[in-house]
Amino acid sequence: MARKELTEKQFMVQRFSKTALRALHILGITGAGGGILLHVPQEQWLLYWIMAMSTGSAMMLWEIVRDWRWLIQLKGVLTLVKLGLLGLFIPFAAYKPELLIAIVLLSVVVSHGPAGLRHFSIVHGRRIGGRKEVKG
Incomplete structure (x- = not known):
């Protein structure tokens, strides 16, 4: 079953x-990263850590639900x-x-x-397309 195109309003809400x-x-990565890199006591940056992990999980879930092929593309694998x-x-x-620095560089x-x-695609050995992305 083919998906219908998003309306302009739906697109804007998603974006x-x-x-x-x-x-x-x-914001979460910045707060937690600063705490880690500057050796600040964990209780002072824990809320930022929770924010980074929860929003990161939500973005990952968003991508997987949108198109499962994200998992085999380098953006998903990395x-x-x-x-x-x-x-x-x-x-x-x-x-x-050091681990945080490696994570930030991979993020870039x-x-x-x-x-x-x-x-x-690590499975196909070539670039594969997916569903049209909503940038953001």
């Missing part, structure tokens, strides 16, 4: 929602790698700053890399 979610995510690096915060707590590649890289 604003995604932009707002991304803005909150960046996001899962970032989650793996986050998981290393526990066994390698002394290396949190995922967000600002060329489309041919972001849409490259």
